[in-house]
Amino acid sequence: MLTPDALEHLRAVADLPDLTGTRYRLVRLLGRGGMATVYLVEDTALGREAALKVISEPDPSGALAARLVGEARLLAHLEHPNLAPVHDVGTLPDGRVYYVMKYVRGERLDAWVARRPPRAVALRLFVKVCEAVAFAHAHAIVHRDLKPENIMVGAFGEALVLDWGVAKRLAGTPVAACTLAAPGVALSGGPVAPGATPAAGIPAGSPTAAGALIGTPAWMAPEQARGEIDRIDARTDVHALGALLHFLLAGTAPFAGTGEAARARVIGEAPPRLVDLVPGLPKPLGAIAARAMAKEPAERYATARELGADVEAFLDGLSVSAYRESLVERGARVLGRTRTLVGLILAYVAVRVLILLLAGR
């Protein structure tokens, strides 16, 4: 009798894509999601490694194929240092659609956070994520599934936002700008699938089944969790970015659990106050996360750029828009920002006084 592990191995071997006729040579499996699998391949023409994403589920209607192609086209239009570039798209001999993108060396954000990076390093990384999302927003694209599993941290501290499979093109975008999916492919939400985490466990994204929950409940904005598709805009991603900021600072997701339980919390509960969870956390940081995760979209930052700019201002020792500081706090902040300069000037005055004392002898 075969053990579950042996069965899994046999299934994995049977699922290996036949890359005959392509310029890619299979190296190894990188990750498997609900609907797609990502493999490390060698691009034999260019002599470099790449990540090949291919549908791993039956797709009789062709909807998943259309979505995968849509994701590849979307990424091809979003050229940004914090987005993995797409190199190629094609069809395998067995008819499955694939696309090839940059192989990101590094680790997932959740693994990275587990190593407890210094707060300033984590915040700088967060700013990069905000920049990538803001870039997509500038192209009228919302990600809709931002979570630690979809962010890779490179060996040199670079952040890459992955899994744009459930991204949504906002109304008013020129058709030529990007084509997310073929007509008829549902990209909008529907009934909640308990525990739906379409891309969990794989370093690159996977398509979300039509009619399933779009996104991951624990990281969703309330309007997204309620299935209010018409209310989804850039501020929906801002909420997820706020949850990511919370995760980076506290090491835990703001809303625990999965599926329906997490969805209920996102809709009905206020996120825990960061300053209560993290001893000594500067209040402005807690205020930034709280504003980003406000229940009402109108109370959040309007854009990911604004959110990133506020975090950057905090890093630079400047005041942040989300927090009204007292006079004492402002004084302490300015002094903290210029403490070296103040120290140097005091040293100068001390030298001056010393010279005067020596001259007076």
Add this chain to the structure above:
Amino acid sequence: MSKPVLGMLIGAILGLIDGLSAYAYPGVASMMTSIIIGSTFKGILTGVATGFFAGRLRSLPLGVAAGLAIGFVLSLLVAAISPDPQGRYYYFEIILPGSLVGAIVGYACYRFGRAPRQRTTGTV
């Protein structure tokens, strides 16, 4: 505020303090006005030059070192050409604080102030 302007402001303030400290030397009482003006001018010159370099340097230690060097050279020049009426030179009293002013301005200009805009190259 640009780095040279920031340097000029800090240099002027510290240069003025530097000049005013000459009140402690009765021997130079007759030269007070020129000392204060000269010291302030030296501070401004140090600040502008240091701010100019700070905008082009990519390292804080280099920025501080540049300020220190500029402050040292200018102070040395001033000390060498300005003996008191008795012919006494004040190298130590002028060079030490003058160099320190340069170092402070170098740090401040590197850390704060707006960097000059980078030239961009066109694409073909």
